[in-house]
Amino acid sequence: MPVLLRAAALTHYSEVARSLGLDPRRLLADAGLSLNVLKEPDLRIPADRVGELLERSAEVSGCEAFGLRMAESRQLSNLGPVGMLVRDQPTLRESLAVLTRYQVVLNGAMALVIEEAAGVVVIREELAFGRAGSVRQGVELAIGVMLRLMRQFLGPQWRPRRVCFTHEAPRDLSVHLRVFGPCVEFRHDFNGIVCARQDLDTPNPSADPAMARYAQQLLDATLHAQEAEQSTSLLDDVRHTALLLLPSGRCSIEQVADHLGMVCRTVQRRLSEEGTSFSEVVNKLRVELAHRHVEGSDRALTEVAALLGFSAPSGFSRWYMAQFGCSPSQARSAARDRSH
Numbered sequence: 001m002p003v004l005l006r007a008a009a010l011t012h013y014s015e016v017a018r019s020l021g022l023d024p025r026r027l028l029a030d031a032g033l034s035l036n037v038l039k040e041p042d043l044r045i046p047a048d049r050v051g052e053l054l055e056r057s058a059e060v061s062g063c064e065a066f067g068l069r070m071a072e073s074r075q076l077s078n079l080g081p082v083g084m085l086v087r088d089q090p091t092l093r094e095s096l097a098v099l100t101r102y103q104v105v106l107n108g109a110m111a112l113v114i115e116e117a118a119g120v121v122v123i124r125e126e127l128a129f130g131r132a133g134s135v136r137q138g139v140e141l142a143i144g145v146m147l148r149l150m151r152q153f154l155g156p157q158w159r160p161r162r163v164c165f166t167h168e169a170p171r172d173l174s175v176h177l178r179v180f181g182p183c184v185e186f187r188h189d190f191n192g193i194v195c196a197r198q199d200l201d202t203p204n205p206s207a208d209p210a211m212a213r214y215a216q217q218l219l220d221a222t223l224h225a226q227e228a229e230q231s232t233s234l235l236d237d238v239r240h241t242a243l244l245l246l247p248s249g250r251c252s253i254e255q256v257a258d259h260l261g262m263v264c265r266t267v268q269r270r271l272s273e274e275g276t277s278f279s280e281v282v283n284k285l286r287v288e289l290a291h292r293h294v295e296g297s298d299r300a301l302t303e304v305a306a307l308l309g310f311s312a313p314s315g316f317s318r319w320y321m322a323q324f325g326c327s328p329s330q331a332r333s334a335a336r337d338r339s340h
Contacts, residue, residue: 002048003130003236005107008041009050009141011078012070013057020061027057042080047109048129054137065175067137071144072179076152082106084215088208092153093200096123099149102219104236110142111240120161121200124192126243128288134296136167139191144179146193153204160195164188166307168297187299189247189307234260234270238281246285246309253278282309287323294320294328295335301328 017024025035031053037045058066076083082102089095096114103112109129115122125142127135143163151158159181169186170176176184241259245251256278257267271277286308293304305316320328 002046003108003128004044005047005050005109006041006080006105007037007043007045008078008080009107010038010053010070011041012073013053014038015073016066016069017057017061020057020063020066022057022061027053027060031056041078047107048131051109051127051129051131051133051135051138054141055134058137064136064170064172065140067139067141068144068175068179071141071148074145074148076149079106081215081219085212085219086149087152088204088206088212088215090204090207091200092150092202092204095149095153095204096200104240105219107142108236109138111243113244116197119197121195121197122190122192123195124190124244126191128239128243128285130284131288134167134292139165139167143191143193147180150193150195150199153202154199158199159183160193160199162194163192164194165191166293166299168299189303233274234267235274235276235281238267238271238278239285242282242285246282246289247307249306249309249311251282251309283323286319290320290323290328294331301332304328 014024017027024038028035028037031049033045033049033053037043054067058064063069076087079086082099082105085102086095086098089098100112100114103110109127111124111126111128113124115124123146125139125146127138127142129135129138143165147160147163150160160183163180163184165184165186166188167186173184237260238256241256242251245255245259253264253267257264260267268278271281289308290304293299293307294301297304299307301316302313305313308316310316310319317327320326320331324331326334
């Protein structure tokens with residue numbers, strides 16, 4: 001089953017594409033998407049096709065900040081009922097909790113987690129489309145939208161302590177500096193926003209409890225309709241959790257089960273019922289991430305090994321050879337030859 005997201009993820013796609021001299025109709029068709037997806041925000045469409053569309057649009061236009069430019073004009077209303085519920089929470093902390101809870105409704109490819117320690121908050125967003133290739137545009141779009149959401153509460157001039165990306169810096173930083181300010185950094189081991197704990201507890205003066213109750217009812221009805229069409233899959237939850245835990249080196253079934261509030265045997269049984277296993281889920285994620293970081297970046301291979309959850313580069317090299325029939329350095333060299 002393909003990973004799906006709301007067509008609202010493509011809000012402002014046409015405007016940005018046309019401003020850069022592109023034909024959005026043709027690019028949508030090339031990605032296997034109908035022009036109707038731009039008119040029906042609640043349609044559920046394949047996430048991998050959206051990822052392909054964004055990366056191709058950035059490549060053809062020469063604009064490395066294509067996804068970020070789409071994020072610049074986003075509103076909470078673009079998130080549908082989830083956005084309504086987020087908007088009327090009493091604090092930013094509670095709004096982010098709502099967003100975390102309902103993230104799968106918006107984007108099945110996105111994993112979102114909020115971590116707090118020593119007065120600092122890290123909001124991590126990671127993407128896995130289930131295919132090889134870059135996710136740069138999708139990640140920058142997601143982080144840009146998150147910043148827009150936070151500024152709804154904290155004011156348009158608010159800036160986080162840091163905005164972090166795992167990918168390389170673009171050649172032209174002007175859009176990133178305009179959106180994020182000088183706190184944007186690249187080649188990190190996670191994608192996300194770092195801020196102070198007190199930012200999350202900022203009161204929302206425009207919170208409307210009655211509207212929040214209405215939005216909750218609307219959202220519950222939407223979820224009920226979706227669940228009537230397809231059963232909830234534990235596989236998505238396991239994928240998202242494993243994606244977030246891999247760089248920490250703690251991506252064991254015990255750790256994943258603990259994060260999901262379940263016991264290992266239940267996770268194993270439920271995955272077996274869906275025709276897979278925990279090791280297969282982790283291996284598929286590693287294959288996708290390996291393509292992304294080995295062939296699509298200049299990050300040191302020792303760093304790539306750590307991002308994929310290997311405790312030693314030698315273990316990563318053996319795994320890579322078994323998966324692809326060549327060493328990581330050979331694969332990177334071949335990818336560079338193909339691009340020249």
